[in-house]
Amino acid sequence: MTGRRGGRPLVPAYLSTGGVARPSRSHLERLSVLTAAGPPAPAELPAAGLALLDVLAGGSLTVVEAAALLRLPVSAVRVLAADLIDRGLLLSRAPIPAADRFDPDLLKRVADGLRALKH
Amino acid sequence: MIELPDLAAGGLALGTLSALALGGGLLRSRRRLAVQRAEIARLRGQLDGVLQMFTSEVEHLAAQRVPAAARQLTHPNVLVPGPLQPRTSSSPLGIGLESVLRSLRAELVAQRTRIDAAAQAGMRGATREIQAALYRLQDALRKLQQEYDEPELTQTLFQLDHENEQSLRRAQVAAVVCGAWVGLAREESHLVDAVTGGQARLSGYHRVRVNNHLEAGTALVSHAVEPVAIIVAELLDNALRHSAPDTDVVVNLEQVHHGVCVTIDDAGVGMTQDERARAQGLVAGSEPVLLTDLGDPPRMGFAAIGQLTRQFDLGVDVSSPSAYGGVRAVLRVESHLLSHVDPVEQPPAASAPRSTRKPARDGTAVSVASHGFGAEGDDGASTAVSGHQSPRDAGELPQRRRRVRATGEEAGAPKKQPVRRPADSAAALGALQSGTAAARAGDDTDQTDVEGGAAR
Numbered sequence: 001m002t003g004r005r006g007g008r009p010l011v012p013a014y015l016s017t018g019g020v021a022r023p024s025r026s027h028l029e030r031l032s033v034l035t036a037a038g039p040p041a042p043a044e045l046p047a048a049g050l051a052l053l054d055v056l057a058g059g060s061l062t063v064v065e066a067a068a069l070l071r072l073p074v075s076a077v078r079v080l081a082a083d084l085i086d087r088g089l090l091l092s093r094a095p096i097p098a099a100d101r102f103d104p105d106l107l108k109r110v111a112d113g114l115r116a117l118k119h
Numbered sequence: 120m121i122e123l124p125d126l127a128a129g130g131l132a133l134g135t136l137s138a139l140a141l142g143g144g145l146l147r148s149r150r151r152l153a154v155q156r157a158e159i160a161r162l163r164g165q166l167d168g169v170l171q172m173f174t175s176e177v178e179h180l181a182a183q184r185v186p187a188a189a190r191q192l193t194h195p196n197v198l199v200p201g202p203l204q205p206r207t208s209s210s211p212l213g214i215g216l217e218s219v220l221r222s223l224r225a226e227l228v229a230q231r232t233r234i235d236a237a238a239q240a241g242m243r244g245a246t247r248e249i250q251a252a253l254y255r256l257q258d259a260l261r262k263l264q265q266e267y268d269e270p271e272l273t274q275t276l277f278q279l280d281h282e283n284e285q286s287l288r289r290a291q292v293a294a295v296v297c298g299a300w301v302g303l304a305r306e307e308s309h310l311v312d313a314v315t316g317g318q319a320r321l322s323g324y325h326r327v328r329v330n331n332h333l334e335a336g337t338a339l340v341s342h343a344v345e346p347v348a349i350i351v352a353e354l355l356d357n358a359l360r361h362s363a364p365d366t367d368v369v370v371n372l373e374q375v376h377h378g379v380c381v382t383i384d385d386a387g388v389g390m391t392q393d394e395r396a397r398a399q400g401l402v403a404g405s406e407p408v409l410l411t412d413l414g415d416p417p418r419m420g421f422a423a424i425g426q427l428t429r430q431f432d433l434g435v436d437v438s439s440p441s442a443y444g445g446v447r448a449v450l451r452v453e454s455h456l457l458s459h460v461d462p463v464e465q466p467p468a469a470s471a472p473r474s475t476r477k478p479a480r481d482g483t484a485v486s487v488a489s490h491g492f493g494a495e496g497d498d499g500a501s502t503a504v505s506g507h508q509s510p511r512d513a514g515e516l517p518q519r520r521r522r523v524r525a526t527g528e529e530a531g532a533p534k535k536q537p538v539r540r541p542a543d544s545a546a547a548l549g550a551l552q553s554g555t556a557a558a559r560a561g562d563d564t565d566q567t568d569v570e571g572g573a574a575r
Contacts, residue, residue: 007306008257010316010348011468012284013264014277018325021273030268038540051469070469075268091540 013076016048021075023082028063030074031095034081035060037088045087048072052080053089062095172204173212179203180216188220189227193411235409239297242410246294250302253287281319288320288352295349295423296408305344307458309467310337310379311372311474313344317351318370323359329370331472333379338460339452346427347381347452350435353420354383354448362387362445369443378453385445390437395446399438404429432456 014021036056041049048070055061055069067077084090179202187199199220207213260280264273291302311331318327339347351370358368362385371382390398400406404425413422421437428435434451441447 008254008303009261009468010305010308010312010344011470012280012316012319013261014281015315015319015324016470017277019277019281021277022270026270046470047472048469050473072469073264073268073273075264075270075273078268078270 009071013073016046016070016072016076017079018046020079023078024086025082027094028078028081028092029095030064031062032081033060033062033093033096034066035091035093037091039089041089042087045089046080048076049080049084049089052077052084056090060093172207176202176204176207176212176216180219184216184220185223188224192224192227192231231409231411235411238410243294243297243299246290246297247299247302249290250287250294253283253290254303257283257287281322284320285322288349291349292353292419292423295426296410296413296417296419298426301345301349301427303345305341307338307341307460308344309460309462309471310339310347310381310452310457311471312468313339313347314351314370314372314381315468315471317348318355320348320352321356321359323364323368326359326364326366327355327368327370329372329472331372331474332476333372333374333474334476335462335474336459337374337379338458340456340458343431343433343452343456346431346433347450350424350427350433350450351381351383353424354435354437354450357420358383358385358387358446358448361385361389375451378451378457381450381452383448383450384441384443386441386443387445389440389445395438399436401425402428402435402437 034052034056036053041053045053051070052066055066061069063077063081064074066081067074070077072080081090081092085092179200183200184202187197191197191199202208202213202216208217257280260276260283264276264280267273267276294300294302310333311329314329318324318329321327355368355370362368366386368386369384371380371384373380373382398421401408401421402424404427408422408425410417413419424435427433432453433456434449434453436449436451437446439447439449
C-alpha cells in the first residue's frame with residue numbers, strides 16, 4: 001500500500017532462534033566466515049537454520065553478510081550458526097585479517113622481473 | 120240528595136281503593152329497588168374485582184415482567200413471565216401491557232447501543248494512541264537489535280520485543296473490536312509470513328508447529344495481510360490457552376479450490392456445543408458487537424475476528440471439533456485476497472517454514488527458490504554475467520550477488536556442493552601433486568584416473 005520495499009517486518013527476529021540470544025559457542029564474530037559442511041540438512045531443523053544453510057549453499061559468507069541476506073540481526077545469526085556448528089552442518093573460520101598494504105617497491109620489482117622473463 | 124254517611128262511606132271506599140292501589144305500586148317499586156340494589160352491589164363487587172386484578176397485573180408487570188424483559192436483552196435464556204391471569208393477554212388490558220413491554224425493550228436496546236458506542240469510541244481513541252506508541256517502541260527495539268549484538272543485551276531486547284508484540288496484539292484487538300482500522304498498512308506479503316507473524320505475537324509460540332503446503336510465492340494482497348495475522352494470532356491464542364502446555368498446536372496451510380485454508384488444530388479440552396455455537400456466532404461477524412456482551416474481563420478475540428471477517432470478506436469456522444480432541448479452527452482466504460510475490464525477488468522471512476511442495480530437502484533445490492543466486496544464475500547463463508544486478512531490478516540499489524552456481528553450470532558440474540573440508544583440500548592437492556608427478560613420468564591412463572578422483 002505504501003509502495004516502499006521492506007516496511008515493518010512481519011516476523012520478529014526472536015522467532016528465528018526461538019527467543020534464544022546467547023550462542024552456544026562464543027567465538028563467532030561479525031566477520032567470521034561460515035561455510036556449509038556438506039551433510040544434507042535434516043528436516044527437523046528450524047526454518048531459520050535451513051535458511052542459513054541455503055544462503056551458504058553457494059559458498060562461504062561472513063556472519064554479517066548472512067545476516068543481511070536473511071534480514072536478521074547479527075546476534076540471531078550467531079545463535080543459528082553456533083547451533084549448526086554443534087550439529088556438524090557448518091564450519092566457521094576466524095575472520096580474515098585485514099590485508100597489509102603491499103610494499104609498492106616489492107610489487108615494482110616483481111613486475112620488472114616478469115617483464116624481464118617475457119623478453 | 121245524598122246523605123252525609125253515604126258520602127263518608129263512599130269517600131272511605133275511594134280512599135281505601137286508592138290506598139290499596141298506591142300500596143301495590145309502592146310494594147312493586149320497592150321490590151324493583153331491591154333488585155337494583157342487588158345489581159349495583161354485584162356490579163360494584165365486579166368492579167372491585169376488576170380494579171384489583173388491574174392493580175395486581177400492573178404490580179406484576181412492574182415487579183416481574185419489566186425486569187425480566189430488561190434482563191432478557193443481555194441473557195436470551197431468561198423467560199419473560201406472562202400476565203397473572205391467562206385471560207388478560209387477549210383483553211385490551213393485556214395488549215396494552217404488552218405494548219408497554221415492547222416499547223421498553225426498544226428503548227433499552229437503543230440506550231444500550233448508544234452507551235456502548237460511546238464506550239467504544241472512548242476505547243478506540245485510547246487504544247489507537249497506545250498502539251502507535253507501541254509501534255514506535257518496536258522500531259526502537261529493532262534498531263537496537265540491529266546495532267548491538269552482545270548476547271546479554273540481545274537476550275533482553277528479544278524479551279522486550281516479544282513483550283511488546285503481545286501488548287501490541289492486545290491493544291490492536293481492543294481497537295478492532297471497537298470498530299477501528301487494524302492500524303497498520305502493510306505491503307503484499309507471503310501468506311506464511313502473515314501466519315508466522317501472528318504466531319510470534321503469542322507467549323506460547325514455541326508450541327506452534329506450522330506446516331506450509333502452499334506453492335512458493337502464495338501471498339496476500341496488502342490490505343489483507345494484517346487482518347490475517349490478527350485472526351491467526353487470536354485463533355492460536357485460543358488454541359494455546361485451552362490446551363495443555365506440553366501439547367503442540369498444529370497449523371496447516373493448504374491450497375483449496377477457492378483460495379487458501381489455514382487450519383489450526385489443538386489437542387485441548389474442546390468446546391461444548393453451546394460454547395461452539397456462541398463462538399461461531401461471534402466469528403461469523405453477522406451481528407454488531409457490544410462491549411457489554413463480551414463479559415468481564417472482556418473476551419475480545421472472537422469478537423475481533425468477527426469484525427475482521429465482516430470487513431475483509433474472510434471466512435472463519437470454529438464449529439467442528441478437531442481430530443486431536445480439541446478445537447479445529449479454519450480460516451479461509453478467498454482467491455480475490457490472494458496474490459503472488461516472487462519468492463526469488465522477495466523471499467519470505469527466514470523463520471517462516473518452507474513449503475513442503477518443493478521436490479526435496481536437498482540444499483541446492485531449496486536455495487533456487489528461496490534466494491536469488493541460483494535462479495539468476497539460470498538467467499545469467501544466457502545473458503551476460505555481470506556479477507551485480509540483472510536489468511529487472513535496475514531501480515534498486517546494486518546488490519552483491521554471487522555467481523558460484525552459474526560458473527558451476529558452465530563447468531558442467533550439475534549438482535555439486537563447492538564445499539571443502541580441510542581434509543578434502545589436502546586430498547585434492549595431494550591428488551594434483553601425484554597427478555602431476557604421474558604426468559611427468561609419462562603415464563597417460565594414470566593421469567585421468569587421478570584427476571577424476573580429484574574432482575570428486
